[in-house]
Amino acid sequence: VLQGVSSPSPERALCRVSSARVLRQVSSSQPMSPQILGPLALQGWTSPGKSQMLQCSVFGVGSATPQFRAGAYKLPPNMWGIQLTQLSEIESHSMFSPGLSSREVVSKVIWPETSGSGVGYALLKNSAGLQSRTMVSHAWDMSFADLNAALGSSGEQGPYWVAATALYQSEDNIRQILSEPLRFIRQVLEHTPSMLCVLATRCNVYERLWCLAEMATAVSMNVEVRVTSKPKGLKAAWSLDDGILKLCSTDVDSRSARCAEQSDEQALRRAIEALEGSYATIDRQ
Numbered sequence: 150v151l152q153g154v155s156s157p158s159p160e161r162a163l164c165r166v167s168s169a170r171v172l173r174q175v176s177s178s179q180p181m182s183p184q185i186l187g188p189l190a191l192q193g194w195t196s197p198g199k200s201q202m203l204q205c206s207v208f209g210v211g212s213a214t215p216q217f218r219a220g221a222y223k224l225p226p227n228m229w230g231i232q233l234t235q236l237s238e239i240e241s242h243s244m245f246s247p248g249l250s251s252r253e254v255v256s257k258v259i260w261p262e263t264s265g266s267g268v269g270y271a272l273l274k275n276s277a278g279l280q281s282r283t284m285v286s287h288a289w290d291m292s293f294a295d296l297n298a299a300l301g302s303s304g305e306q307g308p309y310w311v312a313a314t315a316l317y318q319s320e321d322n323i324r325q326i327l328s329e330p331l332r333f334i335r336q337v338l339e340h341t342p343s344m345l346c347v348l349a350t351r352c353n354v355y356e357r358l359w360c361l362a363e364m365a366t367a368v369s370m371n372v373e374v375r376v377t378s379k380p381k382g383l384k385a386a387w388s389l390d391d392g393i394l395k396l397c398s399t400d401v402d403s404r405s406a407r408c409a410e411q412s413d414e415q416a417l418r419r420a421i422e423a424l425e426g427s428y429a430t431i432d433r434q
Contacts, residue, residue: 226333227340228278229315230308231271236297250351251296251313252289252409260318270314281310284337284344284372286363289313289409291349299347303377309345310337312359327416331424334366341372348378355399358406358417365403365434403431 239245244257259270266273283305287296289312300309316322326333338344344367346354354360367374403421408414424430 224272224278225340226315226337227281227310229269229271230279230281230310231274231314232279233297233300233307233309235271235274236300236309236311236314240294240297245293247294249293250290251287251293254293255289255313255318259313263317264319267317269317271311272317279308281308281315281337281341282343283307284310284341284363284367285312285347286344286354286360286367287311287347288349288352288354288357288360290352291347292351295349296347299377300345303345303375305343305345305375305377310341324412327412329420330413330416331362331366331420334363335370338367338370338372343373343375346374346376348376355401356406358403358408358414361401361403361406361431362417362421365431368434401432404428 239254239258242258244261245254249257263270263273268276272278285296285300287299296311300307316326344364346360346364348354364374408417421428421431426433
């Protein structure tokens with residue numbers, strides 16, 4: 150929500166987007182209108198020079214609309230898919246550099262591109278939504294370029310549901326998802342035919358609590374789970390068979406699995422501990 154206040158001086162008016170920490174200044178030498186703030190559309194504005202409160206709200210960028218409004222999603226989560234070509238385009242972004250993890254891509258590319266829009270990167274690129282065919286489970290510390298390479302060699306055609314691009318990465322939106330994380334995963338998988346688990350050299354997906362929760366939920370719903378990795382012949386790549394053998398040599402221990410964000414881990418643990426069988430159910434599946 151915009152906090153708009155016209156300045157004491159008639160020379161300019163000031164609008165501030167608190168949640169996105171964006172500061173925009175507009176000249177009061179012309180009538181205030183939605184166009185002045187570009188992607189920010191105002192609900193009500195004052196004429197230039199008047200010292201009044203402006204009541205404003207963010208409608209989004211372009212034709213995109215907020216993912217979550219009035220307690221419901223504008224489009225269901227399974228419609229937040231993205232094409233591989235669109236994922237690959239991120240590697241051409243001015244802020245992208247080789248070796249960036251998915252976590253770093255979110256902070257350097259995806260959040261700056263979507264901040265204030267109310268929608269994730271996938272909906273920003275596909276405002277009508279794309280039905281996802283494959284939910285991707287991967288560790289965010291994995292190289293983003295390796296993730297794209299793995300998807301490209303997986304044989305899956307997409308569109309893909311990738312958390313980094315599907316979710317609007319604001320604290321409020323993530324908090325809403327964390328209120329019932331397993332239920333949210335089920336919402337995605339109810340209309341998504343398959344899941345793809347992507348192996349990585351940097352980290353073991355079976356030691357990441359989000360990945361275990363996603364895969365266990367898919368298995369419980371009889372959704373096919375396949376495994377892939379970065380293709381052979383590329384630097385630092387595992388072969389798929391070697392990756393599977395290495396991961397299968399150790400029992401899954403979801404109680405010891407971790408999340409990078411403490412709030413994520415706490416929410417997932419509450420949800421898992423509420424399941425019949427608790428962590429043993431996750432390990433078994």
